[in-house]
Amino acid sequence: MKFNGACLVAILVAFSSVVVIYASDPDILTDFVVPPGQNALNLTGDFFTFTGFRGLPNNNLTGQTTFKVTKAVAAEFPALNGLGVSMAVLQFPVGSVNPPHTHPRASELLFLVDGSLLVGVVDTTGKLFTQTLTKGDLFVFPKGLLHYQLNMYAGHAATAVSAFGSANAGTVSLPSTLFTSGIPVDVLAKSFKTDTHTIDLLKIALKSP
Template sequence: MARNFSASVRRVTLALFVLQLALLPMMAIASDADPEQDFCVGDSNNPTIVNGLVCKNPAEVKANDFKFSGLATPGNTNNPLGSNVTAAFAAEFPGINTLGISMARLDFAKGGLVPPHTHPRATEIIFVVEGSLFVGFVSTNETLYATTLHKGDVFVFPRGLLHFELNVCDGTATAIAALNSQNPGTQIQAVALFNSKINEVVLEKAFGLGEKAIQHIESTVEAANPVN
């Protein structure tokens, strides 16, 4: 009996080990792939389409390829949302290509809003440089986690979850975001739903609204993406 029990334990242990090995590829693709060389500065002049940017010839790489100054200048917040997001993703900053990281600068006019949106490929963490922001995200069970951040505060938005930032101070506000993907993707929910030519019957049933109400929303949703 003891030998049979030990044999069963060994079989279960072996099965769990095999299952773990089988899951390793799935775990590996849960975020940007690990680099297989020191760096791969993106070659924006290469038209080849790959999952990332084609590498520049290492012999042509310079120190400035790893430098980006675009976050030093405030973005233009003179728009209906009163906000501007300046991205430092691989497209703007080729030096981070294959490194699995990126940054962005968030500028807000008084009352400015970065509307509810998602980053399907990245978790985001923000640091408030100036001002106060009311921020939050919604979990997959429709629970809202929201709070007010002040200068020096940090907040994290889990990967793929709907989140927002609203300036609640009397003046302008600025935050810096870091994301664990070179190309996190941004989908603003209102724009995706009401400016993507989805059949209005779908929207009417989804929101419980009539045809005229849907058409009014479609005509007033600001299609401009605050991401530069």
């Protein structure tokens, strides 16, 4: 069978459309997704309400040293199932970092509520884009691209709110994925052009609190 140019273009466009559909949250055919075993007639406003963020923007982070994230995704907030949105509150004590990571199923729109953050995102050519955010700034991290946030500013914690274009954006943390997931030490040593002892030290460090 021979394909002319127009036919080939049509096939490629159709294939691209299928890829786009399966790369995002599927459309639902109802107003919202009712949890299994429940009746939509019995639901109340509580079903559409998430209270897990109460008080977070006013938390005192004095004495804390590590980054903390509180999520409102489908697992914690079932009403989000099928709606293609979710959120998270990010809290950064002084000197803390949200390590390099990706979200395979959604872009992230970060709004800085308080403090200042150094953020960065790396595109697929390896180019790093950085910015210093101050209170009230927005920064977008495109879906699937490696990015990070760092509070390097002495004396002031930072709080941000992130919105995602998926009810389950997913998070792939590079340090954890590489060094605590069970990838053989020899593979990591060769990949990073170092020795197995160095890799073992990294594994131990990442498993510690």
